[in-house]
Amino acid sequence: MPPRTDSPPDLPELPDTAPRHPSWEAGCRALARPAWPLCRLVLLLYLTGPFDRVGDVVAALPDPVETDGPVYEDPGRILAPYLSILEAARMLKDPAAGKAAAPVVREDGSPVDALEGSIARIQQQVLEAELEDINARLCAPCACTLCCVGPGPAAVHDFFEIPLSEDELDRFDLPRVDTPASRAADPYEDPELVVDGRPFHRHPPAIYRWRHGWGLVLGRGARCPHLAPAGRCAVYPDRPDTCRRPQIFPVVLEPADPGRPGTRQVLRETLLAVLDCPYVRRLQDEIAAYGAACGLRVVFRRNKA
Ligand code: SF4
Ligand code: SF4
Known part of the structure; x- marks a missing residue:
């Protein structure tokens, strides 16, 4: 069970209107239907079947796709934003291509095999893309500027x-x-x-x-100099990467040496959620379920408070 927390006095509360906002409802729907279990199924079919491209697997999927967890209506539409990431799996059918990737190790330093490491790389990218969208949908109705001050x-x-x-x-x-x-x-x-x-x-x-x-x-x-008086980011389409992934973010892999990106990576298999954020505090059970469906350990932590 995720931790229950009272809001510390200097943290923003969720406005009563937020859970009725269409953007919030869309964020919750996406959180309840993580894309990764479907992506993982597609990768498995691609790697074990007679398919030239991941897109061929997607075209052959039934509608809906039923899993142990969510039911995926219109799977082609759900997978569309991640197809270019999943197509990287073509390298997995070419052993020579896999060797070029940076090595992945477990937290105890033991090596991770090339296939598992490559799938972890794909999972990291899929979750980054999905959670950027989910975070943006949940943040919008919160009337909160905590990330920018x-x-x-x-x-x-x-x-x-x-x-x-x-x-x-x-x-x-x-x-x-x-x-x-x-x-x-x-x-x-x-x-x-x-x-x-x-x-x-x-x-x-x-x-x-x-x-x-x-x-x-x-x-x-x-305050960040780009935070407009009305509480919106003035450079939102051009905001830095860090600003795109508050406050639920995947750490499937982490660079062993952050100062030297592209070198060895550590398999963390973790989903971090920051309890300073009002939607994280409200949606702890849903975030825990999302992480479990993605096969990740979920860590809730406080950041600023
Ligand atoms: S760049 Fe925009 S999103 Fe990032 S901290 Fe500044 S105001 Fe906030
Ligand atoms: S993502 Fe940042 S700005 Fe948005 S609601 Fe959460 S803490 Fe506030």
Whole structure:
């Protein structure tokens, strides 16, 4: 059973109107009918059957597809957003192609075989795509800006960091701190980085070059410069990757060394859900069921609070 939590005082409550909003209802329907069990079935049929393309399997599916869990009406429509990801399975019929992928290991360091590692890669991508959509649908009616502001006065942490890739930096017209000291530091370790005589998070929003890469730091009460006064993201279609995957996100695989993406990956088989978010607190049972249907361990945690 997921944990039950009361809302800490500085966390947003779900508005009474949210569960009646069409966007919320669509998000809940998608959460109750995860795409991965159907994708997994398609991959199994593709790998064991006489199919040239994953699309050929999809075209041959009955309608509806009944599984131990959800019933999938119109499976072709459900699978359409993930077909390009699933087509990567073509490499699984070519053993030489599988060897080119970065190795995957278990948490104890033992190797994962190439087939299981490749399927885990596909699962990570399918879930990222599906949960980006689910999160956006559930967030929209919440009238909440928690992801776009620094921690409140009662929060445990002094700041909130939004990791950024190199090509996302120019989307923010903010000061950058890139010094030998920042490059040697991690924002969450002691002693904390001091800039111009003050802890880094006591400064206005700025972008820091840390040991693990770039990150936008929002100190207590700070707002992302793209957060419009009415509470909407002014660059929503162009927002950074990190902003696309609050607050339920898959960690099927995780880079063993985040500073060197594309190298060894660790099989985590986990679904993380952040309890700071009002829809996560409301939908804990549904999120737990989604994770179980996808074969993932579900971890609920607090982030800012
Ligand atoms: S870029 Fe947009 S979504 Fe991301 S923190 Fe800023 S306002 Fe929020
Ligand atoms: S994802 Fe959750 S915590 Fe973030 S702004 Fe939306 S409702 Fe708030």
